[in-house]
Amino acid sequence: MYFLLTILCSIVLIGKVSSASVDIGDSPCNENDSDCLLKITKILYAQVIKGDKDLEIPTSDPMYIKNIDGKFSDIDYELKNTTVVGFADCEVRKAVLAEDKNKATFNIFCPKLSLSGQYAVNGKILELPIQGEGDYKVILRGYDITIDADIKKVTRDDNTYISFTKLNLNANLTNGIDFDVENLFGGNAQFAEPAQKFLTENWKPIADALQMPAIESYFKEIFQNTNKYLKTIPANKIIK
Ligand SMILES: *[C@@H]1O[C@H](CO)[C@@H](O)[C@H](O)[C@H]1NC(C)=O
Numbered sequence: 001m002y003f004l005l006t007i008l009c010s011i012v013l014i015g016k017v018s019s020a021s022v023d024i025g026d027s028p029c030n031e032n033d034s035d036c037l038l039k040i041t042k043i044l045y046a047q048v049i050k051g052d053k054d055l056e057i058p059t060s061d062p063m064y065i066k067n068i069d070g071k072f073s074d075i076d077y078e079l080k081n082t083t084v085v086g087f088a089d090c091e092v093r094k095a096v097l098a099e100d101k102n103k104a105t106f107n108i109f110c111p112k113l114s115l116s117g118q119y120a121v122n123g124k125i126l127e128l129p130i131q132g133e134g135d136y137k138v139i140l141r142g143y144d145i146t147i148d149a150d151i152k153k154v155t156r157d158d159n160t161y162i163s164f165t166k167l168n169l170n171a172n173l174t175n176g177i178d179f180d181v182e183n184l185f186g187g188n189a190q191f192a193e194p195a196q197k198f199l200t201e202n203w204k205p206i207a208d209a210l211q212m213p214a215i216e217s218y219f220k221e222i223f224q225n226t227n228k229y230l231k232t233i234p235a236n237k238i239i240k
């Protein structure tokens, strides 16, 4: 499953643009040294998730997402007012730069992401009619996510900076979902209980079918915040 996502490039940075706020060390990586790139990526990821007041970068753990809209041929869903907890515990497992340096590939594993907020759903999932609106909480266990990111270079004040533009996301949930969805079928237990059981038992095909709008929202946020950091770190401090 492959999706395209464009990161908004119109991030306005208020404050000290030129002073690096992330200490990534003094030894930039060889472009083909994936151990070195992984080390820098881990430092940067941890910093991005933590956030930075001076750079007006919000924390991503918890991450707040106002709206996630999933529209498919058989089903529509909407997640409102969502709080996601768990990005600080994800592990960056791979960071590789393409030979032409215009692309990077990352792999990240998130052992547990907890989402809560309000939902609305209407349609069919794997032939099962489902409908409802109310509070929800889901726990997603073992997300293995691969991200191909296009790289853009910008020269400013004699320095070159990089930013990520387009994302290709590929996500594989490996370990299950706990669903706690209130008010399915208007709270009619006769329909709601079997539906909740069905969701829990069929977590894998359900994740494969419905996950992408949510995954895109998370990583759009994370990469936008990453780009704010990268505006403060000249590219030659990262790659020789
Ligand atoms: C890495 O790239 C450098 C030049 O950029 C090259 O000299 C070196 O042989 C490469 N190493 C490997 C393991 O590919």
Ligand SMILES: *[C@@H]1O[C@H](CO)[C@@H](O)[C@H](O)[C@H]1NC(C)=O
Binding pocket: 081, 116, 117, 118
């Ligand atoms: C958003 O969620 C919080 C916590 O779950 C809740 O207190 C608040 O009322 C919700 N806001 C809206 C607009 O639904």
Ligand SMILES: *[C@@H]1O[C@H](CO)[C@@H](O)[C@H](O)[C@H]1NC(C)=O
Binding pocket: 144, 172, 173, 174
């Ligand atoms: C997803 O993860 C499972 C468990 O690790 C693995 O068996 C499967 O091959 C993976 N699928 C994809 C498409 O990567």
